[in-house]
Amino acid sequence: MNYFPKINRWRLPEALFKQSLAEMAIDGQREHEGTCFWLGQRANGEAQVSHWVILRGSGVRKGPLNIQISAELMREMHERAEASGLTLLGQIHSHSSRCGVDMSASDHAYGVSVPFFMSVICPDFAQDSNTTIFDCGVHVFLPQMGYVRLSRKQVQQKLILVPGMAGGTIIVGGNL
Numbered sequence: 001m002n003y004f005p006k007i008n009r010w011r012l013p014e015a016l017f018k019q020s021l022a023e024m025a026i027d028g029q030r031e032h033e034g035t036c037f038w039l040g041q042r043a044n045g046e047a048q049v050s051h052w053v054i055l056r057g058s059g060v061r062k063g064p065l066n067i068q069i070s071a072e073l074m075r076e077m078h079e080r081a082e083a084s085g086l087t088l089l090g091q092i093h094s095h096s097s098r099c100g101v102d103m104s105a106s107d108h109a110y111g112v113s114v115p116f117f118m119s120v121i122c123p124d125f126a127q128d129s130n131t132t133i134f135d136c137g138v139h140v141f142l143p144q145m146g147y148v149r150l151s152r153k154q155v156q157q158k159l160i161l162v163p164g165m166a167g168g169t170i171i172v173g174g175n176l
Contacts, residue, residue: 004115008045011160016167021126024094028125032062035093039086047089052167056174066106077172090118094126101137103147117141
């Protein structure tokens, strides 16, 4: 069984992208990176994002140059995803204007590194609500290559923003 089948295209609800920006902007107001994870299903070379995960509590620490997520919080997220029949497909996080939208050394060293995982990096601590997916760095973890940044043309072909669909919300950590 292949736990990480090839993904050629991701379908992401446009509303979920905007919700992710708004969530990251909260941390960005304090000049800290923000993050959200994206869950959904994979089939026939496509990933359909349907839910987003918001991290709360002491298991996540956000700062101006990185985000630290405890193993316990990641485990809780995976358990919640599995219980809902969902798979972790990608993540979005913000960088400061000084850092750009390429993967940082900490992103490479500590980020999720499984085949065909998508990591989107939003500029300027997500402070501009008009940010589009093309303003972001879209990176995919490829087997034997690691993270590769997609060109604008590749983003147009491989990441489809689906209008009119809102995603389900899963809050992990903290006092719920």
